[in-house]
Amino acid sequence: MAIKVVERRPLTLAERTYLPQILAGLKVTWDNMVRPSVTLQYPEERPTIPKNYRGVPTLVMDPNGREKCVSCQLCEFVCPPKAIRITPGEISENATNAHVEKAPKEFEINMLRCIYCGLCQEVCPEEAIFLQSQYSLTGLTRESMVNNKVKLYELGGTLPDGHHKWDKKKEEAEKQAGGGH
Amino acid sequence: MEKLLHDLVLSPEWYFTAARGLTLILIVMTLAGYSVLLERKASAWIQGRIGPNRTIHPLIGWIPFVGTFLAKGGFIQPAADGGKFLFKEDALPGHVRKFYYVLAPIIALAPALAVLVMLPFGEFLYEGKRYAISLTQGADVGVLFMFAISSLGVYGIALAGWSANSKFPFLGAVRGAAQLISYELAMGLSVLTVFLATSAPGQDHGLSLVAMVNAQSGAWNILTQPIAALVFLICVFAETNRHPFDMPESETDLVGGFHTEYGAFKFGIFFVAEYSHMIIGSTLFILMFLGGWHVLPWMPTVGEGWIGSLIGVATFFFKLCFFLFFFVWVRWTLPRFRYDQVMRIGWRVLLPIAVLNLLAYFAWYAIRG
Numbered sequence: 001m002a003i004k005v006v007e008r009r010p011l012t013l014a015e016r017t018y019l020p021q022i023l024a025g026l027k028v029t030w031d032n033m034v035r036p037s038v039t040l041q042y043p044e045e046r047p048t049i050p051k052n053y054r055g056v057p058t059l060v061m062d063p064n065g066r067e068k069c070v071s072c073q074l075c076e077f078v079c080p081p082k083a084i085r086i087t088p089g090e091i092s093e094n095a096t097n098a099h100v101e102k103a104p105k106e107f108e109i110n111m112l113r114c115i116y117c118g119l120c121q122e123v124c125p126e127e128a129i130f131l132q133s134q135y136s137l138t139g140l141t142r143e144s145m146v147n148n149k150v151k152l153y154e155l156g157g158t159l160p161d162g163h164h165k166w167d168k169k170k171e172e173a174e175k176q177a178g179g180g181h
Numbered sequence: 182m183e184k185l186l187h188d189l190v191l192s193p194e195w196y197f198t199a200a201r202g203l204t205l206i207l208i209v210m211t212l213a214g215y216s217v218l219l220e221r222k223a224s225a226w227i228q229g230r231i232g233p234n235r236t237i238h239p240l241i242g243w244i245p246f247v248g249t250f251l252a253k254g255g256f257i258q259p260a261a262d263g264g265k266f267l268f269k270e271d272a273l274p275g276h277v278r279k280f281y282y283v284l285a286p287i288i289a290l291a292p293a294l295a296v297l298v299m300l301p302f303g304e305f306l307y308e309g310k311r312y313a314i315s316l317t318q319g320a321d322v323g324v325l326f327m328f329a330i331s332s333l334g335v336y337g338i339a340l341a342g343w344s345a346n347s348k349f350p351f352l353g354a355v356r357g358a359a360q361l362i363s364y365e366l367a368m369g370l371s372v373l374t375v376f377l378a379t380s381a382p383g384q385d386h387g388l389s390l391v392a393m394v395n396a397q398s399g400a401w402n403i404l405t406q407p408i409a410a411l412v413f414l415i416c417v418f419a420e421t422n423r424h425p426f427d428m429p430e431s432e433t434d435l436v437g438g439f440h441t442e443y444g445a446f447k448f449g450i451f452f453v454a455e456y457s458h459m460i461i462g463s464t465l466f467i468l469m470f471l472g473g474w475h476v477l478p479w480m481p482t483v484g485e486g487w488i489g490s491l492i493g494v495a496t497f498f499f500k501l502c503f504f505l506f507f508f509v510w511v512r513w514t515l516p517r518f519r520y521d522q523v524m525r526i527g528w529r530v531l532l533p534i535a536v537l538n539l540l541a542y543f544a545w546y547a548i549r550g
C-alpha cells in the first residue's frame with residue numbers, strides 16, 4: 001500500500017509573529033458578535049419540548065376517562081430511588097370499570113426522589129404511567145413535592161389508546177358467559 | 182463660554198475645585214462601572230448571548246420606552262453591582278495579615294486615580310493661549326510621571342498576594358510583579374522613539390503629553406511609527422493584566438490570582454483599579470499614537486472656539502470607548518498565554534524589537550541631520 005507522507009512544513013515568518021492569526025481571530029469573534037443571539041428569554045419564552053422528552057411522571061386515563069393503572073406495583077418495585085408508593089385498593093362493585101381487577105387507592109410519587117429515569121413508564125403493563133413534557137416542577141415545602149393520585153391524573157390527562165384491553169376482556173367474558181362459540 | 186471653561190479647568194476658587202473633584206469621581210467611577218457593563222455585554226454578544234438586560238429600578242421601569250431601553254441595555258446593572266459589593270458582608274479571613282490585607286486594595290487604586298486626574302483629554306483657547314483640559318491643572322508633568330505612578334499599582338497586587346497568606350494569591354502576585362518589570366522596559370523604549378520624533382530640537386515641550394498630541398496634528402504617530410505603536414499596545418495589554426496576559430489572575434490555574442481571598446467591597450476596589458488601569462493605558466495610547474483629541478489625521482479640529490474644544494473632547498472619548506471595547510474584544514478572542522510564553526515574548530521578542538526600532542530611528546535622525 002502506498003504510504004502518504006504528511007508534509008509538516010515549518011511555520012512561516014508571518015505565522016510565527018502570531019499577528020495574522022490574531023486578526024483572523026478578531027474577525028471570527030466580530031462575526032459572532034453581529035450575529036443574532038441564541039438566548040431563550042426563559043420565563044417569557046418557553047422551549048419547545050421534543051416528543052419523547054422525559055418530564056415529570058404522570059398517570060393517564062384511557063379514552064373513556066377511566067383510570068388505567070391496575071395497581072400492580074411493578075413501577076413501585078422497579079423505581080431505582082424508590083420514589084413511588086402505591087396503596088392498592090378495590091374497585092367498587094357498581095363502578096363502570098368493575099371488571100378491572102384492582103385500582104390504586106393512593107398513588108404517590110415523591111418528586112424529591114424521582115430521577116426521571118423513565119423505568120416506571122417502561123415497566124408498566126397497562127401503559128398507565130408516562131413521563132410527559134412537564135419540566136419545571138417547584139414547591140415551597142417537601143410535602144408539596146409529593147404528587148398524590150389526584151395531582152398525577154391532573155398532570156397526566158387522557159392519552160389515546162387503541163388497545164381497550166379491559167373492554168375486550170369484558171366482551172369476551174360476557175360472550176363466554178352467554179355460551180358463545 | 183470660554184471664560185467658563187477656563188474657570189472650570191484653572192480657577193483656584195473652592196467651588197471650581199470641588200466641581201473638578203466631583204467630576205473626577207463621577208467620570209472615573211461611571212467609566213469603570215460602565216467598562217464592566219461593556220465587558221459583560223460585549224462578551225455576551227461574542228458568545229451569542231444577550232447579556233444583562235433585566236436590571237431596572239421599579240420607578241424608572243415605569244417610564245415607557247426609556248425604562249425598557251435602560252433595562253435592555255443593562256444600564257442600571259453597574260449601580261446594582263456596586264450596591265451589592267457595598268452591602269455585602271465584609272468578611273476578613275482568619276489567616277490573612279490584616280493590616281496589609283486591607284491596605285492592598287487602597288494601594289492598588291490610589292495610583293490609578295492619581296494618574297487619571299493628570300491625563301489631558303482636550304484643549305481650549307483662552308485669550309490667545311492654549312490650555313489643556315484635564316482634571317487637575319499645572320499637570321502637564323509629562324509621560325514619565327504617568328509611567329512612574331501607574332506602575333505603582335502593582336504594589337497593590339503584590340501586597341494583596343502576600344498578605345492573603347495562601348498559595349494562589351501569592352503565585353499571582355509574583356507573576357504580576359515579574360510581568361510588570363518585563364514589559365516596562367519594552368514599553369519605555371517604544372515610547373522613547375516617539376519622543377525622539379516629537380521633541381526634536383526647537384520644540385520646548387520636553388516630555389509633555391499635550392505637546393505630543395499637538396505634534397500629531399498632521400500624521401498620527403501610529404502611521405509614522407507603527408512598530409513602536411504595536412510594541413506599546415502589546416505592553417499596555419501586559420501592564421494592565423488584561424487577556425491574553427492576565428497572569429496575576431488566570432482563573433483556570435490560580436483560582437482568582439491575587440484577589441482569591443478578597444470579597445465584597447475590597448474586591449470591588451480591585452475591580453475599579455483594574456478598569457482604571459485599562460482607561461489609563463488606552464488614554465496613553467490614544468494620546469501618544471492615535472492623535473489624542475484630533476479628529477482625523479491631517480484634520481486636527483472641527484469647529485471654532487469652545488465648539489471645537491467640545492468636539493475634541495468628544496473625539497477623545499469616542500476613541501477611548503473604542504479602545505475599551507478593543508480590550509474586551511481581544512479578551513474574548515485570544516486564549517491566555519502560558520507564563521513562560523509571556524516572559525519569552527517580553528524579553529526575547531518585544532525588547533529586542535523595541536531596541537532595534539529605537540536604534541533605527543537614531544540612525545535615521547543622525548543621517549537626516
Ligand code: SF4
Nearest residue numbers: 079114115117118120
Ligand atoms: S421516572 Fe424513574 S425515578 Fe421517577 S418515578 Fe419513574 S421509575 Fe421512579
Ligand code: SF4
Nearest residue numbers: 069070072073075124
Ligand atoms: S402505573 Fe402501571 S406499573 Fe404502576 S402500578 Fe399502575 S399499572 Fe402497575
